[in-house]
Amino acid sequence: MDSSQEMTRGAIELVVLQTLSNYGDNYGYELIKIIAQKSESIFEFKEGTLYPLLYRLEEKKLVKSYRQVAESGKERRFYHITAAGEKKLASKKSEFETFLAGMDAILKPNHLSLER
16 A cells, blocks of 8 residues: 555544544444535545445444434444544544644745755
């Protein structure tokens, strides 16, 4: 896997874990809608992207799923972030903030010369 795929996968995990942390338990389709709305459509996941990710997060015990009847009357699989997921989220957020600070330092114009 190249670094851009790895970075994208890490960002998607961060987005999903943060969404579950912020908005509570939700089922996949609702997560897709929340993420698209809150990101102003920057992140528009397809079910084929989200569900495999949720399954991986569940295998890692970062989320837990349960079945429940939704408001529509349909039985749905809801996902809940676990304590381990909250801990991983905090770690990933810290890593991402460090990454952003580094990118910001490189991308913003700086008229100071470097010492050689």
